[in-house]
Amino acid sequence: MILKTNFTPGPSQLFMTTEDHARKAFRELIPSLSHRSKQFEDISRNATEGLRTLLNIPSNFSIVFTGSATEIWERIIQNLTEHTSHHLVNGAFSQKFYDTALQLNRKPTVSIIKLGKGFDDSVETPLTELIAITHNETSTGVSLPLTVITRIRNNNPSALLAVDAVSSLPYLDFDFTQVDSVFFSVQKGFGLPAGLGVWIVNERCLARAEQILSTGISIGSYHTLPSLIDNARKNQTPETPNVLGIYLLAKVVEDMNRRGIQIIRRETEYKAAILYQALDSHSLLRPFVEEPAHRSKTVLVADCGAHTEALTNHLIKKGMLPGDGYGAQKKTQLRFANFPAHSKEQYELLVDSILEFKG
Amino acid sequence: MILKTNFTPGPSQLFMTTEDHARKAFRELIPSLSHRSKQFEDISRNATEGLRTLLNIPSNFSIVFTGSATEIWERIIQNLTEHTSHHLVNGAFSQKFYDTALQLNRKPTVSIIKLGKGFDDSVETPLTELIAITHNETSTGVSLPLTVITRIRNNNPSALLAVDAVSSLPYLDFDFTQVDSVFFSVQKGFGLPAGLGVWIVNERCLARAEQILSTGISIGSYHTLPSLIDNARKNQTPETPNVLGIYLLAKVVEDMNRRGIQIIRRETEYKAAILYQALDSHSLLRPFVEEPAHRSKTVLVADCGAHTEALTNHLIKKGMLPGDGYGAQKKTQLRFANFPAHSKEQYELLVDSILEFKG
Numbered sequence: 001m002i003l004k005t006n007f008t009p010g011p012s013q014l015f016m017t018t019e020d021h022a023r024k025a026f027r028e029l030i031p032s033l034s035h036r037s038k039q040f041e042d043i044s045r046n047a048t049e050g051l052r053t054l055l056n057i058p059s060n061f062s063i064v065f066t067g068s069a070t071e072i073w074e075r076i077i078q079n080l081t082e083h084t085s086h087h088l089v090n091g092a093f094s095q096k097f098y099d100t101a102l103q104l105n106r107k108p109t110v111s112i113i114k115l116g117k118g119f120d121d122s123v124e125t126p127l128t129e130l131i132a133i134t135h136n137e138t139s140t141g142v143s144l145p146l147t148v149i150t151r152i153r154n155n156n157p158s159a160l161l162a163v164d165a166v167s168s169l170p171y172l173d174f175d176f177t178q179v180d181s182v183f184f185s186v187q188k189g190f191g192l193p194a195g196l197g198v199w200i201v202n203e204r205c206l207a208r209a210e211q212i213l214s215t216g217i218s219i220g221s222y223h224t225l226p227s228l229i230d231n232a233r234k235n236q237t238p239e240t241p242n243v244l245g246i247y248l249l250a251k252v253v254e255d256m257n258r259r260g261i262q263i264i265r266r267e268t269e270y271k272a273a274i275l276y277q278a279l280d281s282h283s284l285l286r287p288f289v290e291e292p293a294h295r296s297k298t299v300l301v302a303d304c305g306a307h308t309e310a311l312t313n314h315l316i317k318k319g320m321l322p323g324d325g326y327g328a329q330k331k332t333q334l335r336f337a338n339f340p341a342h343s344k345e346q347y348e349l350l351v352d353s354i355l356e357f358k359g
Numbered sequence: 360m361i362l363k364t365n366f367t368p369g370p371s372q373l374f375m376t377t378e379d380h381a382r383k384a385f386r387e388l389i390p391s392l393s394h395r396s397k398q399f400e401d402i403s404r405n406a407t408e409g410l411r412t413l414l415n416i417p418s419n420f421s422i423v424f425t426g427s428a429t430e431i432w433e434r435i436i437q438n439l440t441e442h443t444s445h446h447l448v449n450g451a452f453s454q455k456f457y458d459t460a461l462q463l464n465r466k467p468t469v470s471i472i473k474l475g476k477g478f479d480d481s482v483e484t485p486l487t488e489l490i491a492i493t494h495n496e497t498s499t500g501v502s503l504p505l506t507v508i509t510r511i512r513n514n515n516p517s518a519l520l521a522v523d524a525v526s527s528l529p530y531l532d533f534d535f536t537q538v539d540s541v542f543f544s545v546q547k548g549f550g551l552p553a554g555l556g557v558w559i560v561n562e563r564c565l566a567r568a569e570q571i572l573s574t575g576i577s578i579g580s581y582h583t584l585p586s587l588i589d590n591a592r593k594n595q596t597p598e599t600p601n602v603l604g605i606y607l608l609a610k611v612v613e614d615m616n617r618r619g620i621q622i623i624r625r626e627t628e629y630k631a632a633i634l635y636q637a638l639d640s641h642s643l644l645r646p647f648v649e650e651p652a653h654r655s656k657t658v659l660v661a662d663c664g665a666h667t668e669a670l671t672n673h674l675i676k677k678g679m680l681p682g683d684g685y686g687a688q689k690k691t692q693l694r695f696a697n698f699p700a701h702s703k704e705q706y707e708l709l710v711d712s713i714l715e716f717k718g
Binding site (some may be wrong): 099240 | 427432463
């Protein structure tokens with residue numbers, strides 16, 4: 001059975017135009033295109049300049065491509081830290097970012113809080129080389145208020161600040177003056193096939209990578225930050241990249257720019273509001289995240305307890321696939337992605353179906 | 360202008376069935392599929408078991424996925440060497456493998472010969488942890504006789520032997536008892552969109568990676584060999600992978616198995632023979648590689664001298680795109696990929712067109 005709407009947080013539902021663009025890509029022989037051709041450089045430039053417009057990325061930031069956001073965790077630790085990093089951990093993905101630093105033999109420190117809780121202005125960070133923040137914990141649906149990022153920044157002006165925005169972009173409206181590095185993968189908010197990570201980094205990050213390299217420490221090989229940025233300046237990549245993925249990103253970002261990021265953001269907020277309202281008012285369900293300021297607008301998590309399986313079946317019967325709860329919460333929670341690919345109509349049908357669910 | 364046949368060595372022409380499979384993939388919502396689903400595990404198993412059949416890979420080898428073959432250079436050095444590796448260098452790509460070891464602060468050694476020349480039984484290798492061989496130098500069209508690999512193996516039983524087979528598979532019929540690690544990327548001989556590397560490794564490699572890790576040295580994070588193999592045993596990947604790429608690989612490998620690897624190999628040899636014959640007999644052109652034993656069957660390089668541009672235009676007029684010479688040879692050489700995607704008829708037309716070329 002093929003379900004009409006996929007609310008799994010990632011890989012998630014494709015953006016409305018992705019399939020058409022893919023068909024066109026094959027017709028135009030994009031997958032056979034040399035990655036050293038002028039035509040590829042144009043595609044790559046369209047992707048990065050389109051993102052610059054969509055997310056309002058300043059010119060002191062470079063935009064480079066990797067195989068996944070998971071790779072970017074590794075590249076950040078490798079290129080931007082020599083000894084230490086500090087991690088805000090409140091779920092499985094922020095934990096994995098911390099684990100990456102351990103695996104690379106750094107001595108990371110951590111602020112850790114309970115699943116379902118978010119960090120607020122009380123969070124303390126030590127003197128460190130890099131502060132790693134997960135803006136939206138995809139496993140729990142907890143989001144970090146942007147004011148907390150600003151406060152951390154002000155308290156730690158010497159540390160680089162890296163933000164995992166894997167499941168919050170393009171909704172999230174970042175103030176790039178408050179961060180040094182932001183990254184995401186394309187199979188979530190951008191509604192694209194998986195296999196491409198996007199890393200947005202400023203000149204402080206490049207300088208730090210070059211400085212570490214100059215001490216004789218290895219910062220990797222083909223995907224060091226200097227190598228990635230040198231290539232990106234020519235709209236190139238060090239290796240043969242996921243050319244089709246970069247093409248599809250360019251096209252979908254163009255469509256999003258045409259639609260307008262303000263409309264996308266407004267619709268995201270509307271869809272999140274009606275689903276949280278339904279969960280708040282439901283007698284059998286409730287939002288997992290209690291504190292409204294920490295409730296993610298892009299990955300909404302419902303505590304469904306003993307009703308999880310019944311609700312899943314109820315939604316599947318109506319052509320909708322909810323995301324399972326993450327890890328230990330698989331049997332008691334459902335996750336709902338709220339990405340630009342999910343239309344208002346699909347969310348209204350989801351909300352109506354949840355409201356009529358009586359267990 | 361869209362050319363009917365693309366002889367660039369990679370990304371190269373798509374396999375005849377790739378586009379149809381991609382269309383079906385979108386129809387079946389493969390790009391939205393969770394990489395933690397049973398359905399993904401089936402796709403992943405189809406890809407690896409199909410490759411095992413096609414390439415006759417023994418059961419003591421694992422097959423794991425990365426973002427590119429370039430990534431595999433890094434993972435090999437990182438996971439399989441502590442101090443040293445020895446590299447057979449005869450072109451740009453074998454050089455890059457060596458450079459990777461330098462960038463990762465190892466102390467690699469090198470046997471280096473002139474562009475257009477191949478290694479023979481006279482090559483000497485020192486005592487080292489790993490010997491890195493490029494079976495087919497895509498930049499020059501020089502191939503290594505398999506007997507040389509066997510001799511190197513016999514002379515260095517303690518070293519791990521890693522073979523870059525990026526542009527020789529699936530044509531190449533490896534004796535896997537003679538090697539420890541073989542790898543390729545899918546945009547060459549497999550006729551697929553770029554963005555996926557395939558790494559075939561035996562239990563000696565895994566043991567070596569685990570032993571290095573046990574001494575406290577970092578061998579990476581998500582893509583360490585133990586992490587890749589642990590996941591592969593469950594038909595999983597550590598990160599969200601290029602799901603569409605793995606699906607297309609499974610489908611094309613299934614088609615190749617249906618066609619039969621012996622037929623594919625026989626056709627490859629036929630196509631190589633008629634093109635080398637045409638180049639040998641041509642008054643204005645000649646094969647760049649003089650020694651027949653070192654001439655690649657899968658990437659054929661022609662010295663075209665002052666006629667390079669005219670021959671390119673002559674072929675383009677007939678709907679065929681030759682590959683440029685690599686690097687400094689761009690203005691004086693052309694490269695012709697001879698992959699399973701290139702039909703006998705396309706090669707016969709190419710050869711006829713070259714023979715009628717009078718400068």
